[in-house]
Amino acid sequence: MSWKIWSLKKSPWVFHVNTGACNNCDIEIVNLLTPKFDVERFGIKLVGSPRHADALLVTGVVTRQAAPRLQEVYRQTSKPCVVFAIGACACDKGIFTTGYHVVGPVDKIIREVDPNAIIAYVPGCPPKPEAMISGIVQALSVL
Amino acid sequence: MSVPLNVLFWIVVIPGTVVLGLLACWIVRKVSALVQWRVGPPLFQPFYDVVKLMGKEILVPQEAQKAVFMAAPLVGMAGVLLLSIMLWRVAFVPAKPFVGDIIVAIYLMVLPSLALILGSSASASPHAAVGTSREMKLVMGYELSLVLALIVVIIKTGGTLNLAEIAQHTTVFSISNMLAFLVALLCVQAKLGFVPFDIAEAETEVASGVLMEYSGALLAVWKLAHAIMLVALPLFLVIVFLGGFDVTFLTMVFRGTFEPTLIMPLVWSICKYVLVLVLLILIKNTNPRVRIDQAMKFFWVYCGVALVAAIILATIGKNFGVSWL
Ligand code: SF4
Numbered sequence: 226m227s228w229k230i231w232s233l234k235k236s237p238w239v240f241h242v243n244t245g246a247c248n249n250c251d252i253e254i255v256n257l258l259t260p261k262f263d264v265e266r267f268g269i270k271l272v273g274s275p276r277h278a279d280a281l282l283v284t285g286v287v288t289r290q291a292a293p294r295l296q297e298v299y300r301q302t303s304k305p306c307v308v309f310a311i312g313a314c315a316c317d318k319g320i321f322t323t324g325y326h327v328v329g330p331v332d333k334i335i336r337e338v339d340p341n342a343i344i345a346y347v348p349g350c351p352p353k354p355e356a357m358i359s360g361i362v363q364a365l366s367v368l
Numbered sequence: 369m370s371v372p373l374n375v376l377f378w379i380v381v382i383p384g385t386v387v388l389g390l391l392a393c394w395i396v397r398k399v400s401a402l403v404q405w406r407v408g409p410p411l412f413q414p415f416y417d418v419v420k421l422m423g424k425e426i427l428v429p430q431e432a433q434k435a436v437f438m439a440a441p442l443v444g445m446a447g448v449l450l451l452s453i454m455l456w457r458v459a460f461v462p463a464k465p466f467v468g469d470i471i472v473a474i475y476l477m478v479l480p481s482l483a484l485i486l487g488s489s490a491s492a493s494p495h496a497a498v499g500t501s502r503e504m505k506l507v508m509g510y511e512l513s514l515v516l517a518l519i520v521v522i523i524k525t526g527g528t529l530n531l532a533e534i535a536q537h538t539t540v541f542s543i544s545n546m547l548a549f550l551v552a553l554l555c556v557q558a559k560l561g562f563v564p565f566d567i568a569e570a571e572t573e574v575a576s577g578v579l580m581e582y583s584g585a586l587l588a589v590w591k592l593a594h595a596i597m598l599v600a601l602p603l604f605l606v607i608v609f610l611g612g613f614d615v616t617f618l619t620m621v622f623r624g625t626f627e628p629t630l631i632m633p634l635v636w637s638i639c640k641y642v643l644v645l646v647l648l649i650l651i652k653n654t655n656p657r658v659r660i661d662q663a664m665k666f667f668w669v670y671c672g673v674a675l676v677a678a679i680i681l682a683t684i685g686k687n688f689g690v691s692w693l
Contacts (some may be wrong), residue, residue: 229423235416263406265397268413273576274495276427276583279420303425303583 233279233305234365236268240278240302244295244331246285250312250351254282262354269361275302280361286314286321287329295331296338307343307364308335311357313350320350343368377460377622385452389595390414395642396598396649403653414595421588429581431492440487441582441589447479448593452600455531459603459613462532469531470518473604477514477559480593481507484578491581499577502567502660506558509667510565514555516675520548521608523682535612542692544682549609551671556601557648558663560594564655565663602644606637610644613637 243251257264258271272278275298287295299308310331313319318330328334332344345364347357393414401408428434454473457464485503488496522529524545525537558565569577582590606613614633620626658666685693 228419232416232420232423236413236420238417260405263401263408265401265409266407268409268416274580276581277576277579277587279424301427303427305424 229305230368234368236270237279237307237361237365238270238272238277239280239282239309240272240275240298242275242281242283242295242298244283244285244291244315244329245288245327246312246314250284250314253351253354253357254284254311256354257357262358264358267358267362278302278306280307280309282309282311283315283331284311285329286318286324286327287331287334288326289328290326292328292334295334299335299338299342305343307345307368308332309357309360309364310344310346312352313348316346316348381453381456382449385449385456385596385599386592389592389597389599390418392598392645393591393595395645396652399646399649400653403650414591418588418591421591422585424584426584426586427581429492432581433490433492436486436490437581438586440483440490441586441593443486444480444483445589445593445596447476447483448596448600451476451479452596452603455600455603455607455613458531458535458607459615460619462535462612467530470522470529470534470608473531474515474518477601477604478507478511480597481559484590488578488581493581495576496578496580499569499580503578505660505664506565506567509664510555510558513551513667513671513675516672516679517548517552517555518608520544520675520678520682523679523686526686531607535607538609538611542682542685544678544685544693545609547674547678547681549605551675552605552609553644553647554651554671555667556605557651558667559601560597560648562648562652564651564658566657567660567663598645602641602648605644606640610640613641 241251241254256262257269275281281299281302283295285291308331310316314321315329315331318324318327321327332342332346335342335344343364345360347360349356352360391414394409394411397413398408428437451473454469454476458469481503485500485507488503489500521534524542525534528534554565561569569579579587579590603613614637617627617630617634620630681693685691
């Protein structure tokens with residue numbers, strides 16, 4: 226394991242991208258930072274700019290408007306980085322499958338930019354904070 | 369101090385300051401976590417962060433002024449390193465000062481902010497531009513107050529511009545200097561970019577503002593510069609206001625003599641440093657962010673009035689020999 230991957234596992238900084246979620250998944254993500262779950266214990270930090278991020282937490286079905294933005298955000302993230310599809314919507318469009326404005330899911334849109342992107346899926350509607358922590362830990366352990 | 373030891377000391381001082389800075393970073397995050405009833409990050413977290421950033425890709429925006437964008441973090445880093453070396457020199461070799469080093473210290477303290485302004489305005493990002501304009505106004509705001517606060521100290525200590533001589537007085541035990549200390553503490557808060565004065569970096573409004581376009585190793589240099597500032601600025605306050613940083617014990621050990629009675633002043637000095645740091649952290653954790661116009665008004669109007677009063681008190685105290693004024 227190279228030192229880059231080792232240190233990445235020790236301090237994954239995350240950037241939160243909403244691509245048309247119902248806002249419930251987003252609330253659960255913010256929940257991770259509260260005293261009860263306190264992900265700063267693992268060095269996870271929410272950052273304000275994709276340039277600083279090591280992981281993108283993407284929530285929501287990707288809408289037609291959001292798709293180019295998501296790709297742009299992915300391009301602006303400094304590599305190596307991991308994409309997390311958080312919630313049933315982001316994993317496989319969830320309850321919005323037949324929506325007229327939906328071009329998702331997340332992995333399809335990201336792979337249009339980078340076919341080798343590392344994508345992890347955390348299902349649930351919304352996923353529990355515990356599920357997200359476990360998803361992040363599992364994704365990082367296979368890096 | 370024999371010559372090889374002397375050389376060894378000046379080699380150790382830069383990595384030592386960096387390590388102390390990362391430790392101070394950890395203290396900031398840990399104490400903030402404890403205030404919020406969280407567990408907080410592990411001890412080596414700031415170290416992991418910097419190592420990780422070193423290994424990441426460096427992205428430079430297409431329209432950026434590349435040379436300035438890349439050079440700015442190094443200039444800022446050089447400024448704070450020079451400042452911390454100067455302060456350590458005051459602490460370790462107080463017998464060899466140069467006149468007016470407090471003025472050099474004031475200039476060196478502005479350097480990181482100026483470098484940040486240059487770097488972020490070179491990045492051609494609208495968010496960074498907003499951050500830059502805020503940072504510029506903030507610098508104009510607190511610089512005046514900081515210089516006035518230092519003038520109070522200079523009046524109090526009899527007009528000396530020499531940090532080593534100022535360090536021999538515990539100036540804070542008088543009304544005028546208490547006021548000056550409080551204002552200087554808030555100025556340091558603003559210099560460090562801590563809440564309530566993190567207006568330039570406001571993550572929720574301008575997405576990290578001034579630092580927005582920095583990534584990878586360049587961001588790591590900014591983080592290191594900030595870590596060193598966490599050592600240098602409280603140390604500056606300790607030297608100017610709280611009676612200096614006494615490291616005679618360490619210099620004795622360097623010379624090869626062990627003097628147990630000198631441990632206490634060293635421990636006391638470290639306590640003073642930690643006290644200043646914890647005060648900064650507590651202010652950080654108990655206040656909401658202010659707007660830029662509120663910050664400028666605060667520094668120019670309220671702090672300005674307090675400092676003018678302090679200058680008058682200090683002058684009266686000096687001329688009539690009243691030591692507590
Ligand atoms: S997965 Fe469920 S909770 Fe999350 S955005 Fe979709 S509908 Fe909302």
